[in-house]
Amino acid sequence: MLFSRSTEYAIRTLVYLAMNASESHRIGIKKMAKDLGFPEHFLGKILQDLAKKRVVVSSKGPHGGFYMDDDAKNRSIISVVEIIDGLGFFDQCGLGLCECNEDKPCPIHKNYQIFKGDLFKLLSEKTINDMKEDLIKGVAFMNFE
Amino acid sequence: MLFSRSTEYAIRTLVYLAMNASESHRIGIKKMAKDLGFPEHFLGKILQDLAKKRVVVSSKGPHGGFYMDDDAKNRSIISVVEIIDGLGFFDQCGLGLCECNEDKPCPIHKNYQIFKGDLFKLLSEKTINDMKEDLIKGVAFMNFE
DNA sequence: ATAATAAAAGATAACAAGGTCTTTTATTCT
DNA sequence: AGAATAAAAGACCTTGTTATCTTTTATTAT
Numbered sequence: 138m139l140f141s142r143s144t145e146y147a148i149r150t151l152v153y154l155a156m157n158a159s160e161s162h163r164i165g166i167k168k169m170a171k172d173l174g175f176p177e178h179f180l181g182k183i184l185q186d187l188a189k190k191r192v193v194v195s196s197k198g199p200h201g202g203f204y205m206d207d208d209a210k211n212r213s214i215i216s217v218v219e220i221i222d223g224l225g226f227f228d229q230c231g232l233g234l235c236e237c238n239e240d241k242p243c244p245i246h247k248n249y250q251i252f253k254g255d256l257f258k259l260l261s262e263k264t265i266n267d268m269k270e271d272l273i274k275g276v277a278f279m280n281f282e
Numbered sequence: 283m284l285f286s287r288s289t290e291y292a293i294r295t296l297v298y299l300a301m302n303a304s305e306s307h308r309i310g311i312k313k314m315a316k317d318l319g320f321p322e323h324f325l326g327k328i329l330q331d332l333a334k335k336r337v338v339v340s341s342k343g344p345h346g347g348f349y350m351d352d353d354a355k356n357r358s359i360i361s362v363v364e365i366i367d368g369l370g371f372f373d374q375c376g377l378g379l380c381e382c383n384e385d386k387p388c389p390i391h392k393n394y395q396i397f398k399g400d401l402f403k404l405l406s407e408k409t410i411n412d413m414k415e416d417l418i419k420g421v422a423f424m425n426f427e
Numbered sequence: 428a429t430a431a432t433a434a435a436a437g438a439t440a441a442c443a444a445g446g447t448c449t450t451t452t453a454t455t456c457t
Numbered sequence: 458a459g460a461a462t463a464a465a466a467g468a469c470c471t472t473g474t475t476a477t478c479t480t481t482t483a484t485t486a487t
Contacts, residue, residue, distance in 0.1 A: 138374065139284070142445065145378035152389075165463065179446050185465065197464045198454025214390070229283065233290035234425055241423040244297075244413035245359070248404045252397060259393045268389035278386040280379060287475065310433060324476050330435060343484025344432045432485075440477070447470070455462080 144221040146175050147183050148214060148265075152279060154193060154203060155210045155269045163202030183221070190220050210269070215260035227253050289366040291320050292328050293359060293410075297424060299338060299348060300355045300414045308347030328366070335365050355414070360405040372398050 153173055158164045166184060170177035184203055188195040192212060193203045218224070230237035231249040238246075271277035298318060303309045311329065315322035329348055333340040337357060338348045363369070375382035376394040383391075416422035 138371070138378070139376060140378075142378065148377055149379075167463090176446055178448070181464075182446090182466095188464085195464065196454075197452075197462080199456065199462045201454070201463050203464090226283070231284060232293055232424075233283070233285075233287065234294075236423070236425050241425075242421075243424060244416045244422040245404065245408060246422070249401075252401050252404070255400075256394075256397050259390065259397075263390060271389045276387075277389040277391070278381070279377075279388060280381050280386075312433090321476055323478070326434075327436095327476090333434085340434060341484075342432080342434045342482075344486065346433045346484070348434090428487100430485100430487080433483085435482070436480085438477100438479080440475100442475075443473090445470105445472075447468100449468080450466085452465070453463085455460100457458105457460085 139226075140218060141222050143179075143183055144218050146173075146180060147187060147217050147221050149173060149279065150175070150180065150183065151187070151192065151205065151209075151212075151217065151265050152268045152272070154205050155265050156272065158202070158204035160194075160204055160206070163196060163200065163204050165202040169203075186220060187217075192217065192220065205265070210266045211264050213261050214263050214265070214268075215257065217265075218260065227257055284371070285363060286367050288324075288328055289363050291318075291325060292332060292362050292366050294318060294424065295320070295325065295328065296332070296337065296350065296354075296357075296362065296410050297413045297417070299350050300410050301417065303347070303349035305339075305349055305351070308341060308345065308349050310347040314348075331365060332362075337362065337365065350410070355411045356409050358406050359408050359410075359413075360402065362410075363405060372402055 150169060150173060153169065154164065166177055166181050169175070170180045173180070184193060184195065187193045188203070192209050193205055194209075195201070195203050215224075230243055231245050232243045234243050237243040268277065268279075272279055295314060295318060298314065299309065311322060311326050314320070315325045318325070329338060329340065332338045333348070337354050338350055340346070340348050360369075375388055376390050377388045379388050382388040413422065413424075417424055
């Protein structure tokens with residue numbers, strides 16, 4: 138698995154929020170967990186992290202819940218990965234060597250660097266909004282249920 | 283991390299064996315663990331798996347130990363990954379969706395497929411012997427110490 | 428045969444990731 | 458103010474991976 142489960146849940150949750158929630162229509166953890174099929178309390182933890190980093194807006198009390206403001210919807214996927222998992226993956230050697238760099242590359246260094254670079258680019262360019270648009274257009278699917 | 287620690291250890295151990303061991307000069311777990319800096323018993327387990335799958339030849343008793351025959355040295359990296367971790371990574375969705383395929387792709391499906399394909403190709407084409415050659419030529423490094 | 432050597436095998440421990448539960452705090456509505 | 462709602466916070470449990478330890482089995486040399 139490329140990313141942790143937490144990151145996967147986070148990305149899918151954000152797309153869900155971008156599509157379904159707004160300042161005037163906040164959505165609570167319970168409903169989200171049910172709709173997305175995620176464990177409720179685990180999702181709570183993830184949303185807590187996302188709220189601290191201002192990726193989502195949270196509010197307590199009746200009619201409380203979460204939503205994303207327009208800025209946040211333009212966040213790249215990679216910025217979400219960064220918040221939850223960190224970006225360690227992108228500077229690690231494919232063979233797990235601690236000393237592996239341009240000067241002393243491991244036997245798959247060069248190609249692996251290219252692979253990581255391409256992936257980084259993809260995840261940097263794609264935003265939550267892009268994903269939402271793809272879903273609306275019907276060119277991508279994400280199976281909430 | 284792309285692969286498990288076991289797979290990383292396995293690959294590095296095989297390159298080490300390709301370079302240093304032979305039918306007439308078998309190397310034991312203790313020496314390998316020391317040279318490579320891996321936990322001895324953990325390495326033992328990995329070598330056991332590799333021996334079962336005929337990637338290495340093992341023999342007990344005095345002057346026992348491990349070596350690779352020439353066939354095995356031409357193994358691809360991917361075949362080692364397959365033995366230890368399996369190839370699940372290569373048919374999994376980048377977002378962890380269970381239903382994600384050409385018909386119902388997730389929003390990053392297409393590009394992610396390409397990356398996985400490229401990586402698979404790289405790991406399929408590169409053999410243990412290739413890595414050994416790179417190290418001998420001095421175009422790659424692997425920091426046995 | 429016996430002793431020494433070395434891998435195989437199995438049991439167990441340590442740790443991290445994933446997931447659950449309970450209590451606390453903040454907000455809203457009556 | 459008080460009751461209800463909902464997130465925040467923290468403690469705790471479960472599972473899987475990583476690592477270690479001990480016993481058994483096979484081989485070799487004396």
